[in-house]
Amino acid sequence: MGRKILYAIAAPVIAAVIALAIGAIVLIASGKNPAEVYSEMVDYLMSWDSLVATLNRTGWFYVAGVAVAIGFKMNLFNIGVDGQYRLAAVCAAAAGAAMNGWSIPGVLQITLIIIVAMAVGGAYAAIPGALKVKRGVNEVVATIMLNSIATGITALMLARHWRDPESELVRQTRQIDERAWLPTIDIQGSELQAWVFFAAAIGVIFYILVYRTRFGFDLRVSGMNPAAARSSGVNPNAMVMKTIVLSGIVAGLIGMGPLLNEFHQYADQFPITLGFTGISVALLGRNSPVGIAFGALVFAGIERASQILNTLEPPVPQSIGRILQGVILIVAVIVYEVVRRYAEAATVREAAAKAEARYAHKEAEVVA
Amino acid sequence: MTATLTTPPPAAAVPVKRRMPVWARSMIIAGIAVLLLSISGYVAEAPDLTSSGAFGAALRLAVPIGLAGLGGLYSERAGVVNIGLEGMMTMGTWFAGWAGWHWGPWAAIAFGALGGAMGALLHAVATVTFGVNHIVSGVAINILAVGFTRYLAEEVFVGVSGASASLSPPVDGTLPKFSMPILSGGWGTPDVLGWFEKQDWFFVSDIAGLLKGLTSDLSAATIIAILLVPFTAYLLWRTAFGLRLRSCGEKPAAADSLGVNVYRMKYIAVVISGALAGFGGATLVLEAGRFREGQTANRGFLGLAAMIFGNWRPGGTAAGAGLFGYASALELRSAESVRALLLFAALLLGLGALWFGYRKKFRTTIWFGVAAAATFLAYLSKPLWVWDQWLYEKPLEIDTRIVFMTPYLVTLLVLAFASQRLRMPAADGVVWRKGEAT
Numbered sequence: 034m035g036r037k038i039l040y041a042i043a044a045p046v047i048a049a050v051i052a053l054a055i056g057a058i059v060l061i062a063s064g065k066n067p068a069e070v071y072s073e074m075v076d077y078l079m080s081w082d083s084l085v086a087t088l089n090r091t092g093w094f095y096v097a098g099v100a101v102a103i104g105f106k107m108n109l110f111n112i113g114v115d116g117q118y119r120l121a122a123v124c125a126a127a128a129g130a131a132m133n134g135w136s137i138p139g140v141l142q143i144t145l146i147i148i149v150a151m152a153v154g155g156a157y158a159a160i161p162g163a164l165k166v167k168r169g170v171n172e173v174v175a176t177i178m179l180n181s182i183a184t185g186i187t188a189l190m191l192a193r194h195w196r197d198p199e200s201e202l203v204r205q206t207r208q209i210d211e212r213a214w215l216p217t218i219d220i221q222g223s224e225l226q227a228w229v230f231f232a233a234a235i236g237v238i239f240y241i242l243v244y245r246t247r248f249g250f251d252l253r254v255s256g257m258n259p260a261a262a263r264s265s266g267v268n269p270n271a272m273v274m275k276t277i278v279l280s281g282i283v284a285g286l287i288g289m290g291p292l293l294n295e296f297h298q299y300a301d302q303f304p305i306t307l308g309f310t311g312i313s314v315a316l317l318g319r320n321s322p323v324g325i326a327f328g329a330l331v332f333a334g335i336e337r338a339s340q341i342l343n344t345l346e347p348p349v350p351q352s353i354g355r356i357l358q359g360v361i362l363i364v365a366v367i368v369y370e371v372v373r374r375y376a377e378a379a380t381v382r383e384a385a386a387k388a389e390a391r392y393a394h395k396e397a398e399v400v401a
Numbered sequence: 402m403t404a405t406l407t408t409p410p411p412a413a414a415v416p417v418k419r420r421m422p423v424w425a426r427s428m429i430i431a432g433i434a435v436l437l438l439s440i441s442g443y444v445a446e447a448p449d450l451t452s453s454g455a456f457g458a459a460l461r462l463a464v465p466i467g468l469a470g471l472g473g474l475y476s477e478r479a480g481v482v483n484i485g486l487e488g489m490m491t492m493g494t495w496f497a498g499w500a501g502w503h504w505g506p507w508a509a510i511a512f513g514a515l516g517g518a519m520g521a522l523l524h525a526v527a528t529v530t531f532g533v534n535h536i537v538s539g540v541a542i543n544i545l546a547v548g549f550t551r552y553l554a555e556e557v558f559v560g561v562s563g564a565s566a567s568l569s570p571p572v573d574g575t576l577p578k579f580s581m582p583i584l585s586g587g588w589g590t591p592d593v594l595g596w597f598e599k600q601d602w603f604f605v606s607d608i609a610g611l612l613k614g615l616t617s618d619l620s621a622a623t624i625i626a627i628l629l630v631p632f633t634a635y636l637l638w639r640t641a642f643g644l645r646l647r648s649c650g651e652k653p654a655a656a657d658s659l660g661v662n663v664y665r666m667k668y669i670a671v672v673i674s675g676a677l678a679g680f681g682g683a684t685l686v687l688e689a690g691r692f693r694e695g696q697t698a699n700r701g702f703l704g705l706a707a708m709i710f711g712n713w714r715p716g717g718t719a720a721g722a723g724l725f726g727y728a729s730a731l732e733l734r735s736a737e738s739v740r741a742l743l744l745f746a747a748l749l750l751g752l753g754a755l756w757f758g759y760r761k762k763f764r765t766t767i768w769f770g771v772a773a774a775a776t777f778l779a780y781l782s783k784p785l786w787v788w789d790q791w792l793y794e795k796p797l798e799i800d801t802r803i804v805f806m807t808p809y810l811v812t813l814l815v816l817a818f819a820s821q822r823l824r825m826p827a828a829d830g831v832v833w834r835k836g837e838a839t
Contacts, residue, residue, distance in 0.1 A: 063556050112484075112540070164816065168817045175813060175816065178702075182813075188805075312540050313544055316541070356545070356552050362545070363523065366537050
């Protein structure tokens, strides 16, 4: 058990060190001093403002990571989380704006907006699910196609139906009434988004669902050993369908942080690649509820810390943060695989040694 | 006893289904397609549907998609799924923009391919050497490529006049362009196809439009890309190298036992794959005259779709790329063409319904019939736009954005209705370690 924990900690630490080293090489190659750049980044991160902003982003990224991880748990690659959340976000934004005229309390409006988002996300995820179950279509390819189709539908609806008539230049939905904004909490003058707590709650539900229910057990078994799952009575098709729809429902929630807590409308600056960030943090956190939180924190921290770089003298491209994120990701997946192999081999070695010891012991008895 | 013993019927007696050679079948299919297109064009009054301009634009737009698709073909035939094509293409665009700015268009192609190959090498290291899941590695490469090109652009292009973090300086010069002599008026010869196209004869002029579009104003990169299709078919299916490469994608253990160095083969295939995707990115840069951030716009994924549409074969991949290129060409050209395209789709679906009825697959017939009717209604009554007008009192107009989704919808439909007939390499996406049985 102790060794298992050691492996679990060693892998990300090794990945982080290698990623920082590669980042340093890139910086040196472009004539910057990596030690200085890194220390500026850390300094910038160590302020209330930055910490709160990082937490806010962590909340967004975490939900995205959970949405992806649900599918990954049973080796179902829902690359379509990106399209599902964008479509859900634009539909929820339009629905929310349409509800402005209704005389309902804000809490109810928020609830309805979230329900719309979950329904749209789940329904859009059901398409690749049905294609996989009924027609044997690979979900990776189907969801990649559906991501682009979601882009098209979003542009179409935004241009022709849901556009704010008062904004001439920008294509955006009308703003949601202030009563249906999620609150922010003042910490030393910085605003912590309430969505962070929603995200934490989603994490707890994810944990209970995956590790403490029959469904979660079936899910994990289907991922680890499909044959064993089938022979123990799990219907693989139903499992695929349930899992991908659940993943889509959570994907629908991804956009709720930005929508209800920051932008209050679907507009140009609405974040559009959170789905892929979700894939990254899920991979980084190895699909575990706590791991994803760390992954999200790391990605959010890098994003925040790299904002200082433009203001340095001489300026360093902000996108060094993007490189760090990408390198950490690819190094991490490689290191995880290597460590997993190493651990597996160690287990086999140990078992062999044990068996040999027992055999030697018996032989000694016989001789005696 | 002897009476009941019958010799098996001689082999010749077994009815052998004679199939037409591939080129003849493709010609017939292309002919039917042009016929349907010319009917749709005449009925919907959209002559642009079969103009040489539309087909020429289709070809130009198809080239990067097709190159990415061919890249995917090499990699997946060797058993490595390559979702990272998009990222490799992105790398290709930056390197092509940078090298093109310094040393002109040929350098742009070379460096574009090199940039793509670098991304591919990373994919090979992760998937082949370290055994990382192919999808995971591909996604990671896509994410990394965006950050990497952005960084390079900020480092190199910022401060250069006429350039910015998302825009390179223009490429120095352009590639030579060719037109086929006699047929399309190259080298001062008469333009025969152009003359036929101008006559406005039903079907004949449309065929001439297609051929002129495919034979005039071809850039050198386009010609290379077209030649790469038969070359790939020859290399993968007619040489020992191709057989070895494909055997790694079908049954690596068997290939290994026959002395094929499976790891090396996969490395070669993946690197070629990235180089082709990067070349595709370079053609985008040359077409636009410079590197722009986000220039690939999902074309790597479209290439993947074209490859699947083409059943993991070079000719099919090219056909898929051509189809997607044609759809985007019309999207860019005119709203009438898009409307005519709906009629074309309805005719095609109707033909499909008849075909499946003839094959006695009645459930599929019904599906196709319903789809054909729906598409035809969409063409006739334009329900979406009528609804729009009623709702917003806007003038009736066709939204070309619908066509943006066509390639993706077509791919989904093909996957849904033909997935039983598609056959991917047997060990595609399987992480294989030397010494493993499967």
